Amino acid sequence: MPYDPSAFPPFAVTVDLVVLTVRRHALCALAVRRGEPPFQGRWALPGGFVRADEDLAQAAARELAEETGLRVHDPSVPAQDHGAHLEQLATYGDPKRDPRMRVVSVAHLALAPDLPAPRAGGDASNARWAPVEELLQQGGYGRDTEPVAPLAFDHAQILADGVERARSKIEYSSLATAFCPPEFTVGELRRVYEAVWGVALDPRNFHRKVTGTPGFLVPTGGTTTRQGGRPAQLFRAGGATLLNPPMLRPEV
Amino acid sequence: MPYDPSAFPPFAVTVDLVVLTVRRHALCALAVRRGEPPFQGRWALPGGFVRADEDLAQAAARELAEETGLRVHDPSVPAQDHGAHLEQLATYGDPKRDPRMRVVSVAHLALAPDLPAPRAGGDASNARWAPVEELLQQGGYGRDTEPVAPLAFDHAQILADGVERARSKIEYSSLATAFCPPEFTVGELRRVYEAVWGVALDPRNFHRKVTGTPGFLVPTGGTTTRQGGRPAQLFRAGGATLLNPPMLRPEV
DNA sequence: AGTGCTTATCGTCAGGCAGACGACTATGAT
């Protein structure tokens, strides 16, 4: 069968981003306000079309930089100590997910430390960090007792999948450190787990677990007192990327 | 910005399938021989274009049925006791992955019990089950001391990702039962783990683990002796889909 | 300076689970 362009239907391919961070003890996602139909005025995940000469990961990294200014952390650059974690999440291709045309969206998951105010192409009022609980509740009320419309398209599903991926992945990997600044304390790391999982963890057992896992944390020698209380040792993420045995998420 | 078809480049979207099964104590994948360029005559993963009105999962299920005759197991049909497991794996979209045009492929992972001879549109010589080791070794020799060409396109990467997904997912889920017939013994299930992981497991500890996990296995009352030796109890997969604590994969 | 509050860090103890492995059972093959 020779190459026949009419043998397959054309698709538009986009990348959508679930960008997560931890702010004020809550897991938050980046949302942008749609300026055009469909779903005009509603909140959505950031994203855009994949360009003709671009890999999917490149497109996701480009969109992430455009929306947040974040560079993606590249393991091949050892000196580069900052930058977000970015990974492919899943692909969504329901024929009716975009009323305009057939769009297949390759969703990506990005994890970032707490950032300054977001920018969406320079317009701050059209982008915000919102607690994922608030974005996922359908037709409820947000923090300001302001009615919240569901996310545009199937973005609520994408966000839920991204949050679930993050929740499960910090169990068995060092991914939680992606939410932390380059140097952090055990308590700050514990608060990341608590925010992402929405549970309280025993500080003593947590401390034993993370400091007792070889290669997970590397002490930098410094201490800090930015949390109040007794000064805490500062750490950097160690080379170990897998956590074995995993951190156990408490039952329910 | 109004809707402008020229604002985004057109893509072809395909689904590719990593269909895994366990045959003769080895993890095998379904491969089909390409009948046309590019990569004519080389082995590849089964797959095809997504149709205009089709969801991605529907397209994958359709391709799976066309290649193997397998129906996908639908949890909403309780009486249906056979059928493959099918899940989305990842999406591959390098601009040069197909020399003809820009193709984004949404790979899916399917797990099936040992099947009769494969069929590829009725032509058996163009489809086969091959041990994944054989398909993944680059330019080596297969079981018949016959030189093996690498898989077409980026299918070696896709297969490797699918195998890795299967290997890790049987740790913490009941997915290994998808490789078994509807009724199976503890030993048969253990041989699945051994084939997928490529290790030997202690039969006594394995038996204790799987029979001691509530809801994982349900005895059917019958016994069988198809493996030789003492007759073994027959089980069906229980309702538990998550295995907690997980089955531990031995080190290295 | 002292008191109280906060957070960090170290220790102890009991229970659960996994790895190693012995022992016994029930079939088919010779």
Add this chain to the structure above:
DNA sequence: ATCATAGTCGTCTGCCTGACGATAAGCACT
């Protein structure tokens, strides 16, 4: 009858976790 094969039940030891007591070292008061 004996052996080979596979299945099933126990035992023991070590590791890890959850629960929680105790101490350390800062800050904000008075």
